[in-house]
Amino acid sequence: MERVKQKLIDLFLDASNYQSQFKRKLYEDAFTKYYKKHKALFEEIIAMCENAEDADQVIEELSAVIPEYAHEQINQIQKKRKRSSRILDYNLDMITFVFPAIVYDENEYCVKLADAILEKWNRPPIEGNIQWTSYEKLQGGFRRRLCYITTAVCESQNKADDCYELKLLRSYRDSYLMSSEEGNAVVEEYYDVAPTIVNHINKRENASEIYNEIYDRYICPCIRLLEQGKKEECREVYTEMVKGLKRQYLYS
Structure with a gap:
């Protein structure tokens, strides 16, 4: 059990080594390497649960390892800004690598473990509201070239995925921006940073207010200009x- 607990901490710490590769062109390869590196851990956890008299007890004990370690590290930081920055970094590590790796094979014990870790993770000092998601969903967003920020804004306003704003901006992106070297560079930068920006915003209590501000400040002017x-x-x-x-949201 203690050896598995240490491997869980190693899984968590190793995620930061890959975080810079959470970009459209790099994420697939980075995640594959990360998952293969730690696959034996997940297999060991599954075997422990299958052979245990009480699998739920095993999951409960293991699920505390990463949150307790991370919380302890955060509590040692005195400066508020540095503390907040560490929390954001940890949240991103969990969302983009740790949780997707744990649930990658969709094993029932691993999914239960992810749920249990999440419940403990979102307690003080983090006091967050992150949710775990799968690798397929994250990578699928990159493949479909989603308008991450615009989509998040429209979803916050209960607009459909095929709403007027999204359809117009997607058409503009594909037919105009992508046709020039300068425009293509902007789109590439957008898809490298947009998922991380959305993750940062979603972790804030006033996320809906932020999205409304983005809609008023950027989306509406873009729509009006395209209409003209x-x-x-x-x-x-x-x-x-x-x-x-x-x-x-990345450098503040």
Whole structure:
């Protein structure tokens, strides 16, 4: 049991080594390497649960390892800004690598373990509201080239995935931005940082207010400019959105 607990801590710590590769062109390869490196741990956990008289007790004990370790590390940080930064980093590690790896094979014990870890993770000092998601969902978003931020904004306003705003902006992206080297560079930057930005926003209590602000400040002006045929002016607003949100939610 103690050896498995240490491996769980290693799983958590190792995620930070891959976090910089949570980008459209790098994530698939990075996750594959991360998962293969730790696959034996998940197999060992499954075997422990299958052979235990009380599998739920095994899951309960193992599920406390990562949250307790992370919480202890956070509690040792005195400065508020550094503490907040560490929490954000830890949350991203969990969302993009740790949880997707644990549930990758969809084994019932591993899914239960992920649920139990999540419940303990979202307690003080983190006091978060993150949710685990699968690798397939994260990678699928990259493959479909989703308008991550615009989609998140529209979802917060109960708009459908095929709403007017999304359809117009997707068409603009594919037919105009992607046709030029400069526009393509903006789109590439967007898809590298947008998933992480959305994860940062979703962890905040006022996420809906933030999305409303993004809608008013960026989405609506883009829509109006496109309706007026001002595609280049729209690109300037689009670029400002990417760089502004990047500064605010990645480097602040």
